[in-house]
Amino acid sequence: MTLASRSVARNLLQVALDDQAADFRQGQWEAINALVNRRGRLLVVQRTGWGKSSVYFIATRILRDGGRGPTLIVSPLLALMRNQIQAAGRLGIRAETINSTNRQDWPSLQQDVRRGKVDALLISPERLANDEFVENVLMPISDGIGLLVVDEAHCISDWGHDFRPDYRRLANVIRHMPENVPILGTTATANNRVIEDVRTQLGRVGVQRGVLMRESLALQNLELPSQSARLAWLAEHVEALPGTGIVYTLTRRDADQVARWLQARGISASPYYSDARSEGFEDSDSYRRHVEEQLLQNEIKALVATSALGMGYDKPDLGFVIHYQAPGSIVAYYQQVGRAGRAISHAVGIMMSGHEDERIHEYFRRTAFPEEEWVQDILTRLGKGDGLTIRQLEGAVNLRSGQIQQVLKHLSVESVSPVIKSGSTWRRTPVPYQMDRAKIQRLTNQRESEWNEVQEYVGESGCLMKFLAEALDDIDPQPCGKCASCTGRPVVDASYSRETATDAARFLGRSEFPLECKKQVASGAFTKYDFTANLREAYRANTGRVLSRWGDAGWGSLVAEGKHDGRFRDELVDAAADMLNHRWIPSPWPNWVTCVPSTRHPNLVADYSRRLAEALELPFEPIVTKIKENEPQKLQQNRYHQCRNLDGVFAISGQLPAGPVLLVDDVIDSRWTMTIVAALLRRAGSGPVWPFALATASIGA
Amino acid sequence: MTQSSQAQAMMLLTVSLGKSGNADDRPLSAREWSRLAAWLNERGMEPSDLLKGGLKSTLSGWMDRSVTLSRLDHLIGRGGMLGLAIERWRRAGIWVIARPEPEYPERVKRRLQQASPPILFGCGNKALLDRGGLAVVGSRNASREDLEFAENFGSAAAQQGFSIVSGGARGVDERAMLGALGNDGTAIGVLADSLLRAGTSERFRKHLLAGDLVLVTPFNPEAGFNVGNAMSRNRCIYCLAETAIVISSTPDRGGTWNGALEDLKAAWVPLWVKRTENESSGNPELVRRGGRWLPDDLSSLMCLMNASTDESDVDQPGLPLFEAPQRDAVR
Numbered sequence A: 001m002t003l004a005s006r007s008v009a010r011n012l013l014q015v016a017l018d019d020q021a022a023d024f025r026q027g028q029w030e031a032i033n034a035l036v037n038r039r040g041r042l043l044v045v046q047r048t049g050w051g052k053s054s055v056y057f058i059a060t061r062i063l064r065d066g067g068r069g070p071t072l073i074v075s076p077l078l079a080l081m082r083n084q085i086q087a088a089g090r091l092g093i094r095a096e097t098i099n100s101t102n103r104q105d106w107p108s109l110q111q112d113v114r115r116g117k118v119d120a121l122l123i124s125p126e127r128l129a130n131d132e133f134v135e136n137v138l139m140p141i142s143d144g145i146g147l148l149v150v151d152e153a154h155c156i157s158d159w160g161h162d163f164r165p166d167y168r169r170l171a172n173v174i175r176h177m178p179e180n181v182p183i184l185g186t187t188a189t190a191n192n193r194v195i196e197d198v199r200t201q202l203g204r205v206g207v208q209r210g211v212l213m214r215e216s217l218a219l220q221n222l223e224l225p226s227q228s229a230r231l232a233w234l235a236e237h238v239e240a241l242p243g244t245g246i247v248y249t250l251t252r253r254d255a256d257q258v259a260r261w262l263q264a265r266g267i268s269a270s271p272y273y274s275d276a277r278s279e280g281f282e283d284s285d286s287y288r289r290h291v292e293e294q295l296l297q298n299e300i301k302a303l304v305a306t307s308a309l310g311m312g313y314d315k316p317d318l319g320f321v322i323h324y325q326a327p328g329s330i331v332a333y334y335q336q337v338g339r340a341g342r343a344i345s346h347a348v349g350i351m352m353s354g355h356e357d358e359r360i361h362e363y364f365r366r367t368a369f370p371e372e373e374w375v376q377d378i379l380t381r382l383g384k385g386d387g388l389t390i391r392q393l394e395g396a397v398n399l400r401s402g403q404i405q406q407v408l409k410h411l412s413v414e415s416v417s418p419v420i421k422s423g424s425t426w427r428r429t430p431v432p433y434q435m436d437r438a439k440i441q442r443l444t445n446q447r448e449s450e451w452n453e454v455q456e457y458v459g460e461s462g463c464l465m466k467f468l469a470e471a472l473d474d475i476d477p478q479p480c481g482k483c484a485s486c487t488g489r490p491v492v493d494a495s496y497s498r499e500t501a502t503d504a505a506r507f508l509g510r511s512e513f514p515l516e517c518k519k520q521v522a523s524g525a526f527t528k529y530d531f532t533a534n535l536r537e538a539y540r541a542n543t544g545r546v547l548s549r550w551g552d553a554g555w556g557s558l559v560a561e562g563k564h565d566g567r568f569r570d571e572l573v574d575a576a577a578d579m580l581n582h583r584w585i586p587s588p589w590p591n592w593v594t595c596v597p598s599t600r601h602p603n604l605v606a607d608y609s610r611r612l613a614e615a616l617e618l619p620f621e622p623i624v625t626k627i628k629e630n631e632p633q634k635l636q637q638n639r640y641h642q643c644r645n646l647d648g649v650f651a652i653s654g655q656l657p658a659g660p661v662l663l664v665d666d667v668i669d670s671r672w673t674m675t676i677v678a679a680l681l682r683r684a685g686s687g688p689v690w691p692f693a694l695a696t697a698s699i700g701a
Numbered sequence B: 001m002t003q004s005s006q007a008q009a010m011m012l013l014t015v016s017l018g019k020s021g022n023a024d025d026r027p028l029s030a031r032e033w034s035r036l037a038a039w040l041n042e043r044g045m046e047p048s049d050l051l052k053g054g055l056k057s058t059l060s061g062w063m064d065r066s067v068t069l070s071r072l073d074h075l076i077g078r079g080g081m082l083g084l085a086i087e088r089w090r091r092a093g094i095w096v097i098a099r100p101e102p103e104y105p106e107r108v109k110r111r112l113q114q115a116s117p118p119i120l121f122g123c124g125n126k127a128l129l130d131r132g133g134l135a136v137v138g139s140r141n142a143s144r145e146d147l148e149f150a151e152n153f154g155s156a157a158a159q160q161g162f163s164i165v166s167g168g169a170r171g172v173d174e175r176a177m178l179g180a181l182g183n184d185g186t187a188i189g190v191l192a193d194s195l196l197r198a199g200t201s202e203r204f205r206k207h208l209l210a211g212d213l214v215l216v217t218p219f220n221p222e223a224g225f226n227v228g229n230a231m232s233r234n235r236c237i238y239c240l241a242e243t244a245i246v247i248s249s250t251p252d253r254g255g256t257w258n259g260a261l262e263d264l265k266a267a268w269v270p271l272w273v274k275r276t277e278n279e280s281s282g283n284p285e286l287v288r289r290g291g292r293w294l295p296d297d298l299s300s301l302m303c304l305m306n307a308s309t310d311e312s313d314v315d316q317p318g319l320p321l322f323e324a325p326q327r328d329a330v331r
């Protein structure tokens, strides 16, 4: 049954682009034709900017005119890009987003969908993987979906560099959709193996491939192993790069740090990662949308982002993409660098690689899957009743809430799963379960070989673009004639001044960050201390500081060394005193210093705290004592067990000095110890408590 | 495991997937579906043909007062919703059997014919569905004595190698089933609602995992309780079994009473009625209407099967659904 001919569709294209001469790019009409006239299923592999949104909006218009229901677009992007909304608007398509920022509009949006007033609905894969959302919001309006669009469809493949569990759920949904629902998957990055995998997962899907090479992009690699060298280079060169762009980092904390450095050097840059927040913004989504828009409008020079930015971000005039650290795979690299130079004649892609990359990727691989033991613990516990809430699970198993979440996520994207969420409780299903160790090993090996390929790229002496194109199984890879290898001269100057590098090193040494103690404790965990779940205001610590991250550039490696040697070096005393005196400047200023006691290393922290007190010219009063031996706090994995493990352990002995106090500990993780010792001090009548720690154990990924 | 496109088409047309505001959009009943299936069959078509091309041309010539083209068009357009629903149910370990599929219980198809549910959702060991067994029914608020009897009866059945077929509800149903399951026996639970909840509950889970239990329902696995559904579910209990035992009944009302009368009328399986001292019980009346008193000695339950209705009487060859094996595909 033919709904529309090519000429009708072409007219729509001209309307959408507001261009009377516009004609389809290679593959666009073929895709529209397959979707609307054959109700087909199609995976389109085309580079960013090819015009996939024209395809699905024109298809939507035709289907709507043919009496079909609205299009559901599943995309990791938070909102449609401005140009897409304009194109949709010209076609008379009302496109709406349902996401966490517009929760208050959901009921009216639902109603509008039911009344047929909405033509395209955009939701994120995370929403689609949320059982409550699906049941209460999506199901009631999904009875007439006319077309399903899956953006970044390569994420469905677990061969993909960024397989996402939420997409696995989506693939399962699609497999259960009858063949009369047309489906369009789009991606700009997929090699043959990923395409094959997506086809297997979705079944009966046609594939259309375009050329992926990007002609305007000039690539170069920069070997600057130390972070201070890379920061120095950025400070001196970013401003001169064409237009505006993105600096990619591997971890959130690197995104924060690099953004702060650039800001300190007078370059307008903002951090971007999932859950990034900023004052003045209600939540992370609204902050991120704001900075996405700022970059789009060229109001800032750069976003410093983790891989959370890129998926679907379509800025035609992006001038540069710099990698502060090397990404985990060539496919990931292409996806990120390929965002640059879409509709401009010259753009640059620079990959720097640092000596910390290896460690971070190793961490990513190691923590990609939950431990089998955690899985067994949780399944055993859920097998004993009619379901538990997350909070109840935390009380029942000794796992961190992040670990519990990871296990439940891992299990619940299985097509037949041992767990299911019903309301707020998780229930064990009547499905036998065995963790697929062979598959986990296969994926881990896969990631290792992908990482090796990135290192080959770093050392590549031939054309860099050709290297990428070959790795992506592009149709006809050719030398690009633009990269540093092809032209024989650098795209960007690799030099930087020694002064800037020294400044950068100093900046890294000043990368302390706030330490917020807990405000709520696990209820029922403090029977001896008798703390209520909501810790009284009068017992709470002030906002403190952490000097570094364990083992990191800056002071983190000295902290690790000191812990190993049994003594923290004087540099760490000076660094802390300098921070207190010049940057933190707590007010009211502390009158005395005390520390968290340890029975395993009775002198380490006390000795350091005494020296710090001397440097600050304050008395050191070790009045917190340990009256009960407990298990190491790092073995306690969730809030309930962490709290229980501290109950009755510490006591305040001796005369309590008057006034505000600086409370010192060496390495903190969950912050419970600080919270409780501060509360005990305050209950014993101390002044305000300023907590301070030398390092935090978390990697900040 | 993906569903066949036959099953998908049948689910689109017959399964309630959410609150349907509009009465004209309600899923087809078993009989409505059977009419459409027979019509397609006569024209050499299959349910999955409704998923291809235009419905109007596929169904040209279809005339039905209640099953209108626009109703069918709406139902068949629920593909997105179906994908979301089935994905969730599959995840919880729930499978689907459509009437034309070989795993569909033969007894139900033979006895209920066009009224047999087009789709069965279930979890646990499918193979038990064709094992037959002893149906045990009784009202929800049975006496303690009756509940104990139900449990003892279940364990006696297990010891003699028979399955228990029951409704899975609290009370007589559950006690009879758990009586069997607790004695290494097997059971079939036919639920009127909330299959997903029952399948993930502690009382049934371990038996489902061990392969000793199968739970099935003709309705949306997350549907709540509904009197109409409970009534039509009762038929499936009788039709999956080889013989039936009424433990307790309230005269002139309730599912147990109506279900028992329906069995007496249709003569699906012999109906045995437990003796009772209770004067308000409907049991004596059921015997008056054709049931038989359950013998006191339960050491040989085989004798309850022997008085079996001649099943060839129930078969009605000549109905289009049963003519030839190749036609099974469109049932």
Ligand SMILES: [Zn+2]
Pocket (backbone or CB within 6 Å): A462, A463, A464, A465, A466, A479, A480, A481, A482, A483, A484, A485, A486, A487
């Ligand atoms: Zn080149």
